[in-house]
Amino acid sequence: MAELEPIKILVVDDDREQRDAVCAMVAMKGYLAEQAEHGEEALEKLGSTAFNAIVTDLFMPILDGAQLLRTLLERGDLTPAIVLTGFGDISHAVSIVHDLGAFWFLEKPVQPPILHALLERAVRHESLAREAAMLQRQAGYHGALLDMVGESQAMQQVFALIQRVASSTASVLISGESGTGKELAARAIHRLSPRAGGPFVAINCAALPEHLIESELFGHERGAFTGALARRIGCFEQAHRGTLFLDEITEMPVGTQAKLLRVLQDGKIRRLGGSSETLVDVRIVAATNRQPEKAVQEKRLREDLYYRLNVFQIVMPPLRYRKEDLISLVDALIKDMNDKHDCKVEGISNDVLARFMLHSWPGNVRELRNALERMVIGAGSGMLQLQQLPPTLGVPQMHLPAPEPPPSSVFQFREGATLDEVERAYIQFTLNQIGNNKRRAAKILGIGERTLHSRVAD
Secondary structure (H helix, E strand, O other): OOOOOOEOOOOOOOOOOHHHHHHHHHHHOOEEEEEEOOOOHHHHHHHHOOOEEEEEEEEOOOOOHHHHHHHHHHHHOOOEEEEEEEOOHHHHHHHHEEEEEEEEEEEEEOOOOHHHHHHHHHHHHHHHHHHHHHHHHHOOOOOOEEOOEOOOOHHHHHHHHHHHHOOOOOOOOOOOOOOOOOHHHHHHHHHHHHOOOEEEEEEEOOOOHHHHHHHHHEEEOOOOOOOOOOOOOOOOOOOOEEEEEEEEEOOOOHHHHHHHHHHHHHHHHOOOOOOOOEOOOEEEEEEEEHHHHHHHHOOOOOOHHHHHHHHHHOOOOOOHHOOOHHHHHHHHHHHHHHHHOEEEEEEEEEHHHHHHOOOOOHHHHHHHHHHHHHHHHHHHHEEOOOOOOOOOOOOOOOOOOOOOOOOOOOOOOOOOOOOHHHHHHHHHHHHHHHOOOOOHHHHHHOOHHHHHHHHHHH
């Protein structure tokens, strides 16, 4: 059996006596401690050795604690750091925790039980961040990213953007039609980020009345308004050291948007009816089913908030533009439905798949999930057949703005065509529908790939 890697802590302090004392406390916890006299020596050690956490003094010659953390932040080194600070320097330490991503601060003289508790949390945080980074490298395999499925070029681009932005601290704005998987994308960003061990809190800004949304976001004190019988912690405090997902951000009242902007700028919230401010460390991921730029023009979204949120934008493609993903989506959803409802459905028939390919899916993946759930419950086992399709599937949704369909969305052939010509036309129609993916087309049509190649080539 392979031995577990020892937990290594780097202690950085120019005071030899203080450094030795902290190293002794680290050893009491059962961790290995290495020493560095200043920030430059610490950077050298960090360049050659992987540490689980750093304990660093704030004020040191050559390179102080703040400069050390700033350099690590610029390098993308996410090793959690505990900042030691003397009496009277706490406000400076708090700003470093907030601005430079330090894990926590600890006032001198250091108390072993407190240091041990913080080290335990920091080591756990580092372990989760490392696992998330490994998952990020492994999760980009063809066709899936965590709970998201898609082999199409459009979804592969989305996966690449999610993986690129996850490790940063940037705010993200996700746009796309209802049912395209915006919350799944937000959760993927969280799970692949160094904040994966923290909370993921979601709030739907459109589902809350205007008089309650500020209480939901910022919390309230007892007696802040009629019915406030006890203190309530808001979503920002709940999401501390994690991710807050603001769904349908363009439906948030404009007045509340101004208060949200201030929180994003200052990193502090004040509960309704409160007199003091609370520091919060939260990453914001927002989403909207409107075009963000149009929402700004229509005064639904404050322009300054838009620029604050739109550091990184991800656009989720509608299902009608990535129908080549239908097979993998169906397989994943049926597996989920089988587990959820204790069913044994094996898949869908080619006839059902052909109907799915012809449907415009105005409700996107959510509509597909609902349709399959109804079919799986109704069938219980075996292959899903045409007679189990929901009666409305395939019926045009007249109330929805219909996007201009691609030229191949209707199967056509010339009058008087031979059977061979009709067959070739239908094969080409199927290929056009699914991005020329011959393997998928062969599966849909129920023929071998060689047969498909030969008939298209004729």
